[in-house]
Amino acid sequence: MTRPPKPFPWQREVWAQLVAAQREDRLGHALLLAGPAGSGKKHFAYCVASALWCRQPDADGAGCGGCPDCRQVQSEAHSGYFLLRVEEDKRDISIEAVRELSEKLTFTAHDGRAKVAVIDPVDALNVNGVNALLKTIEEPSPGSHLLLITERPQALTATLRSRCQRIRLAAPPPDLALTWLGTETGGSVPADHLALALEVAFGAPLRAAELLADKGLELRLGWQRAMLDLAASKAEPLAVADAIGKDGAIDWVQWLFGWLTMLMRARVAPSTAGDPAVAVLAARLPAELLDRYIAEVQTALYGVRGAADKRLILDGLLIGWLGLLARAGRAPQNAAA
Numbered sequence: 021m022t023r024p025p026k027p028f029p030w031q032r033e034v035w036a037q038l039v040a041a042q043r044e045d046r047l048g049h050a051l052l053l054a055g056p057a058g059s060g061k062k063h064f065a066y067c068v069a070s071a072l073w074c075r076q077p078d079a080d081g082a083g084c085g086g087c088p089d090c091r092q093v094q095s096e097a098h099s100g101y102f103l104l105r106v107e108e109d110k111r112d113i114s115i116e117a118v119r120e121l122s123e124k125l126t127f128t129a130h131d132g133r134a135k136v137a138v139i140d141p142v143d144a145l146n147v148n149g150v151n152a153l154l155k156t157i158e159e160p161s162p163g164s165h166l167l168l169i170t171e172r173p174q175a176l177t178a179t180l181r182s183r184c185q186r187i188r189l190a191a192p193p194p195d196l197a198l199t200w201l202g203t204e205t206g207g208s209v210p211a212d213h214l215a216l217a218l219e220v221a222f223g224a225p226l227r228a229a230e231l232l233a234d235k236g237l238e239l240r241l242g243w244q245r246a247m248l249d250l251a252a253s254k255a256e257p258l259a260v261a262d263a264i265g266k267d268g269a270i271d272w273v274q275w276l277f278g279w280l281t282m283l284m285r286a287r288v289a290p291s292t293a294g295d296p297a298v299a300v301l302a303a304r305l306p307a308e309l310l311d312r313y314i315a316e317v318q319t320a321l322y323g324v325r326g327a328a329d330k331r332l333i334l335d336g337l338l339i340g341w342l343g344l345l346a347r348a349g350r351a352p353q354n355a356a357a
């Protein structure tokens with residue numbers, strides 16, 4: 021975390037509402053930061069934590085980035101800052117980890133100052149973990165704030181959602197995202213390449229910046245081509261799985277989830293697809309079938325990280341994709357045509 025703790029341009033409105041709520045003492049102590057991948061949720065959580073501790077906040081209520089508190093949050097070393105993530109090669113966040121967090125919130129001295137726990141992502145908690153978290157939310161220790169990050173608020177239980185104050189962190193409109201991306205890349209990338217990166221990142225500017233930095237753009241364009249080729253019977257699923265490889269499995273499943281979500285959007289708004297071939301494909305797929313396949317991919321998202329045989333998951337999802345296409349071909353609106 022090397023950026024100053026200021027919200028991104030597209031988060032300013034949400035930020036102003038949050039600061040107003042804090043000043044009027046109506047800020048919930050459990051905040052659900054929900055939004056698509058690469059839209060800046062983690063950064064927003066960091067801004068909130070900095071603002072709660074900063075000794076010299078700016079006029080907008082954001083942290084200065086330079087005082088000892090801001091610097092300690094930045095290096096994740098602040099004594100009142102607790103971060104819970106999925107450990108490497110683990111499938112979810114364990115109940116033990118949630119209990120430990122809860123104890124830290126209860127027993128850490130705060131001297132009237134804030135304590136902040138970030139859970140990223142909160143949808144990685146299993147049923148027991150969620151129950152332990154609910155207990156922590158219902159019996160808050162003084163001065164504690166829970167910042168719960170998720171890309172998939174719909175995957176959370178209604179009980180958990182209802183106990184949190186929802187902060188919607190949407191991706192910015194394309195023109196704002198492109199302007200930001202241009203500044204971020206120092207004006208060194210041609211505009212059409214920026215637009216392509218943003219398209220491949222499904223409109224999420226931080227993800228687009230990452231893709232431009234690490235060459236992930238070509239890889240993802242190749243994945244999209246493979247899905248289109250499968251739809252046109254120009255590729256074999258096992259060969260596509262070979263090309264992705266087990267080392268690429270986690271990234272691919274994450275990409276696939278985002279790509280399918282984009283397809284769902286493109287069914288009603290074809291211009292959001294970018295590539296015209298994608299828009300044509302989207303129009304061919306019945307929403308109900310697509311929805312069912314997205315649920316399958318979502319299950320794989322949880323499973324793939326800790327799976328011993330990642331190849332099995334790749335094969336299963338690619339065969340599922342062919343199954344969806346076959347059923348879409350038999351769907352009533354096509355048969356009637």
Ligand SMILES: [Zn+2]
Nearest residue numbers: 074084087090
């Ligand atoms: Zn500061």
